[in-house]
Amino acid sequence: MRxxxxxxxxxxxxxxxxxxxAKDWSKVRIGTEGAYPPFNSLTADGKLVGFDIDIADALxxxxxxxxxxxxxxxxxxxxxxQAGKFDAVIASMSxxxxxxxxxxxxxxxxxxxxxxxxxxxxxxxxxxxxxxxxALLGAQSSxxxxxxxxEKFPSADLKLYPTPDEYKLDVxxxxxxxxxxxxxxxxxxxKSDDGACCKLLGALTPDPEINGIGAGIAIRKEDGDLKAxxxxxxxxxxxxGKYKEINDKHFDFDVYGG
Amino acid sequence: MSSLVQSITPRPAPARPARAxxxxxxxxxxxxxxxxxxGACLVYYLASNIFSPFVQxxxxxxxxxxxxTLQIVFVSLGLGAALSVPIALAxxxxxxxxxxxxxxxxxxxxxxxxxxQTFLIYYGAGSFRAELxxxxxxxxxxxxxxxxxxxxxxxxSAYQAEILRGAVENVSxxxxxxxxxxxxxxxxxxxxxxxxxxLMVALRxxxxxxxxxxxxxxxxSIVTIYDLMGETRRAFSRSYDFQxxxxxxxxxxxxxxxxxRIWDRLEAKLTRHLKR
Numbered sequence: 001m002r003x004x005x006x007x008x009x010x011x012x013x014x015x016x017x018x019x020x021x022a023k024d025w026s027k028v029r030i031g032t033e034g035a036y037p038p039f040n041s042l043t044a045d046g047k048l049v050g051f052d053i054d055i056a057d058a059l060x061x062x063x064x065x066x067x068x069x070x071x072x073x074x075x076x077x078x079x080x081x082q083a084g085k086f087d088a089v090i091a092s093m094s095x096x097x098x099x100x101x102x103x104x105x106x107x108x109x110x111x112x113x114x115x116x117x118x119x120x121x122x123x124x125x126x127x128x129x130x131x132x133x134x135a136l137l138g139a140q141s142s143x144x145x146x147x148x149x150x151e152k153f154p155s156a157d158l159k160l161y162p163t164p165d166e167y168k169l170d171v172x173x174x175x176x177x178x179x180x181x182x183x184x185x186x187x188x189x190x191k192s193d194d195g196a197c198c199k200l201l202g203a204l205t206p207d208p209e210i211n212g213i214g215a216g217i218a219i220r221k222e223d224g225d226l227k228a229x230x231x232x233x234x235x236x237x238x239x240x241g242k243y244k245e246i247n248d249k250h251f252d253f254d255v256y257g258g
Numbered sequence: 259m260s261s262l263v264q265s266i267t268p269r270p271a272p273a274r275p276a277r278a279x280x281x282x283x284x285x286x287x288x289x290x291x292x293x294x295x296x297g298a299c300l301v302y303y304l305a306s307n308i309f310s311p312f313v314q315x316x317x318x319x320x321x322x323x324x325x326x327t328l329q330i331v332f333v334s335l336g337l338g339a340a341l342s343v344p345i346a347l348a349x350x351x352x353x354x355x356x357x358x359x360x361x362x363x364x365x366x367x368x369x370x371x372x373x374x375q376t377f378l379i380y381y382g383a384g385s386f387r388a389e390l391x392x393x394x395x396x397x398x399x400x401x402x403x404x405x406x407x408x409x410x411x412x413x414x415s416a417y418q419a420e421i422l423r424g425a426v427e428n429v430s431x432x433x434x435x436x437x438x439x440x441x442x443x444x445x446x447x448x449x450x451x452x453x454x455x456x457l458m459v460a461l462r463x464x465x466x467x468x469x470x471x472x473x474x475x476x477x478x479s480i481v482t483i484y485d486l487m488g489e490t491r492r493a494f495s496r497s498y499d500f501q502x503x504x505x506x507x508x509x510x511x512x513x514x515x516x517x518x519r520i521w522d523r524l525e526a527k528l529t530r531h532l533k534r
Contacts, residue, residue, distance in 0.1 A: 075494075075495060078498050079498060079500075082498075098496065102498045136484075142496075146495075150426060159482035160482060160488075160492065169381055170482075172389045173385060174387055175384055175400050
């Protein structure tokens with residue numbers, strides 16, 4: 001335990017040194033993954049695009065702050081936020097109990113459910129644990145969807161991948177029988193050429209215990225002022241119609257959810 | 259003629275003059291003390307966490323992962339050892355048609371990262387599914403476990419072939435000639451005379467190769483295998499607790515330390531005729 005205290009003390013000292021001139025949040029660094037289309041992805045020339053990115057830009061404009069994006073692997077997102085590599089995570093991160101123990105979240109900025117996709121010639125018929133018995137089910141590691149699969153489909157054989165790109169390759173080649181992810185992410189992929197291999201098996205009923213209450217912006221626990229700023233900004237862009245504009249640019253349905 | 263009647267009584271060597279406390283010596287002691295304190299803190303931290311919820315929840319998973327890691331390492335090392343003998347022989351052959359492909363094989367597998375080789379085999383095979391199904395090999399390449407064993411075997415066989423070749427070449431030509439003079443056949447000379455002597459030289463490099471494989475096997479975790487590293491990453495992704503990685507390090511250390519001790523014994527045994 002002592003080391004933990006020591007580490008915490010060191011972190012505090014470092015944070016204190018870093019914020020010696022008190023954070024005025026004129027510049028906010030935003031962590032995102034860049035591998036989760038259509039929410040956030042990198043174009044061939046290395047530009048970040050997607051719903052998360054447009055929302056982040058709109059929020060920064062609303063808050064009148066300068067924003068800078070930092071691309072970070074999904075697995076290390078929360079540790080990197082805690083280590084101060086960036087100040088906020090806008091990367092479709094679901095607000096869950098597990099994560100709330102480590103970081104704080106703003107209110108949600110969208111909420112969609114999980115789904116399962118399979119190859120077009122798949123023999124799988126349903127999305128129950130019974131129907132998926134023995135099937136090789138792929139998911140991105142450290143996601144609510146992988147937790148969902150672990151909890152709800154114990155009879156399936158869960159395979160974890162670092163990014164969605166890898167499970168897409170493996171389900172296309174038939175190495176795994178099905179994949180679980182956000183319904184919007186899967187639908188977007190199925191519409192593309194790479195997704196021609198596969199079809200949607202079905203949408204799943206989200207479990208608030210596992211899937212949380214929508215995607216929010218993760219903030220360090222001590223940065224309550226930044227959280228408040230983001231919450232006001234989220235309300236602001238919804239009220240001004242900017243949110244709807246971004247929503248309609250990316251989707252033909254409402255992702256904000258109930 | 260005089261003879262020695264009394265010799266000087268034996269005396270112990272004079273005491274060494276005390277070493278001066280130079281700045282470097284002080285710095286050395288301070289650094290050493292810091293390392294010892296850090297090590298003690300780490301041991302204390304681990305000991306105090308033995309009954310923490312993290313360990314309670316995940317120790318079974320860690321053990322499972324550890325077993326998988328050992329399986330991967332020893333299966334691929336065994337297969338690699340078998341494969342390395344013909345490669346080493348081909349590599350030392352006088353026939354260019356054998357020597358050059360073996361050279362190319364070793365050159366490629368030693369010169370490229372194991373990670374790249376694993377991806378090449380795993381995702382490469384995935385994109386040739388139709389062809390592999392035609393030749394009835396897809397069942398093999400479909401399974402991540404087989405892919406990993408395949409990749410690791412190819413990689414380690416290249417290293418082991420080089421160790422073997424170097425060790426065999428280290429045995430003097432006279433041993434071959436002596437064997438021939440006794441009328442022994444080539445295989446008998448190789449397996450009964452040359453190989454035992456070569457193994458003496460090869461033992462340490464072999465030990466290093468096994469240690470490298472134990473650590474390199476962590477690569478298996480990124481192609482969906484739940485080895486020690488895979489279980490560690492899973493535990494970390496649920497808990498965001500950095501002790502996940504410390505426990506993984508402990509397991510890897512246990513494996514390497516056990517191996518080191520076995521190797522010391524083996525070396526003592528193989529070189530017992532050299533002891534004075």
